[in-house]
Amino acid sequence: MDVPSGFRQRKSGQKRKAKGTKSQKPQLFQDTSSPPQPGQFPPPGNYGQPQGYDPSGMPPGDVNQFPGQQYIQDPMANLAMQYGTSWAGQSKDMLNKNIEQYVATSKIKYYFAVDTAYVGKKLGLLAFPFTHADWSIKYNQDEPVAPRYEVNAPDLYIPVMAFVTYILVAGLVLGTQDxxxxxxxxxxxxxxxxxxxxxxxxxxxxxxxxxxxxxxxYLDIMCYLGYKFVGMIVCMLAGLVLQRMGYYGVLLWFSISLVFFLVRTLRVQIQPHSTGDDFSRGNKRSLYLILTIAILQPLLMWWLTNHIMFGRKQ
Incomplete structure (x- = not known):
C-alpha cells in the first residue's frame, strides 16, 4: 500500500522522539546524592513536628527549665534547704558525741589491745593465781597501760572469745547426748x-x-564478770572425758581460783572512803561487795553448765 511521503516522515520523527525521551515514573525515595537546594528541607529539629513542640514535654518558652527549678530559684526554698542541711550536720555531731561519751571507740580498742603472750599469761593467771604477787595495775600519764604490756589489766578479748567458745562446747555436749x-x-x-x-x-x-x-x-566490770566463761569451758570439756568426777573436780578448782583472783584484783580497784569514821564503814562495804561478786561467780558457773552436762534427754 502506498503511503504519502509526508506521513512517513512524521511517523518516523515521532518514533525517534519517543526513543530519545524516557517515561517519567513516580519517585519512591528522595535523592540525597546532590546537595539540597535552599527551601527544599524544613529547618533542623522540625521534621514532622508541629511548630513550638519541645521534646521535653514542656510548653513553649520553658525549654531551659527542669522539674524543681522553680523551687531552687525560690529564696524561701533555698533558706529551708540550708537550714535542713545545717540541722542534719549538728544532729549527727551531737549523736556521735553522745555515743563517744558512753561507748568510746578508743576505750573499746584499749580492752582488745592484746597479743598471744598476754592471752597465755592471763589464762595461766586465771587457772593458777596463787603464786602471783603483784596485783597492781601500771599507769602511764594517768592512763592504764594496755593489756598487752600489763597482765593485771582487764581485757574484753578473753571474755568474748570464751563466751563464743562456751556456746560451741555446749552444742558439742548436747550433740554427744543426742x-x-x-x-x-x-x-x-x-x-x-x-x-x-x-x-x-x-x-x-x-x-x-x-x-x-x-x-x-562498767567495761572493767564486764571483763571481770566474763572471766568465768573460761572455767565453764574447762569444766564441760572435763565432764566429756571424765564424766561427773572430772566436771566437779575442775569446777571446784576453778571456783577457788576465780574467787582468789577476783578478791585480789578488786581490792586494788575498789577503794574505801578515807575520812574519819567513814573509813571502817567504807572498808567493810567494799569488802562485802568484793566477796559477793567473787562468790557469785562459782554459783553461776554451776548454774549455766550443770543442766547442759547432766540434763535429761527429752
Whole structure:
C-alpha cells in the first residue's frame, strides 16, 4: 500500500522522539546524592513536628527549665534547704558525741589491745593465781597501760572469745547426748547472755547505792564478770572425758581460783572512803561487795553448765 511521503516522515520523527525521551515514573525515595537546594528541607529539629513542640514535654518558652527549678530559684526554698542541711550536720555531731561519751571507740580498742603472750599469761593467771604477787595495775600519764604490756589489766578479748567458745562446747555436749537442736543452742546462748547482763546491772547498781569510791568502769566490770566463761569451758570439756568426777573436780578448782583472783584484783580497784569514821564503814562495804561478786561467780558457773552436762534427754 502506498503511503504519502509526508506521513512517513512524521511517523518516523515521532518514533525517534519517543526513543530519545524516557517515561517519567513516580519517585519512591528522595535523592540525597546532590546537595539540597535552599527551601527544599524544613529547618533542623522540625521534621514532622508541629511548630513550638519541645521534646521535653514542656510548653513553649520553658525549654531551659527542669522539674524543681522553680523551687531552687525560690529564696524561701533555698533558706529551708540550708537550714535542713545545717540541722542534719549538728544532729549527727551531737549523736556521735553522745555515743563517744558512753561507748568510746578508743576505750573499746584499749580492752582488745592484746597479743598471744598476754592471752597465755592471763589464762595461766586465771587457772593458777596463787603464786602471783603483784596485783597492781601500771599507769602511764594517768592512763592504764594496755593489756598487752600489763597482765593485771582487764581485757574484753578473753571474755568474748570464751563466751563464743562456751556456746560451741555446749552444742558439742548436747550433740554427744543426742539433745542438740538449733533451738537448744539459741536457748543456751540467750540464757547466758541474760544472766550476764543481770549480773552486770546488779553490780553497777550496788556500787551506786553504796556510794563507794572506785576506779572501776562498767567495761572493767564486764571483763571481770566474763572471766568465768573460761572455767565453764574447762569444766564441760572435763565432764566429756571424765564424766561427773572430772566436771566437779575442775569446777571446784576453778571456783577457788576465780574467787582468789577476783578478791585480789578488786581490792586494788575498789577503794574505801578515807575520812574519819567513814573509813571502817567504807572498808567493810567494799569488802562485802568484793566477796559477793567473787562468790557469785562459782554459783553461776554451776548454774549455766550443770543442766547442759547432766540434763535429761527429752
Amino acid at each position: 539433745r542438740f537442736t538449733p533451738e537448744q543452742l539459741g536457748i543456751q546462748a540467750s540464757s547466758a547472755l541474760v544472766w550476764f547482763i543481770i549480773e552486770l546491772l546488779v553490780v553497777m547498781f550496788t556500787l551506786y547505792v553504796m556510794n563507794l569510791r572506785t576506779d572501776l568502769k
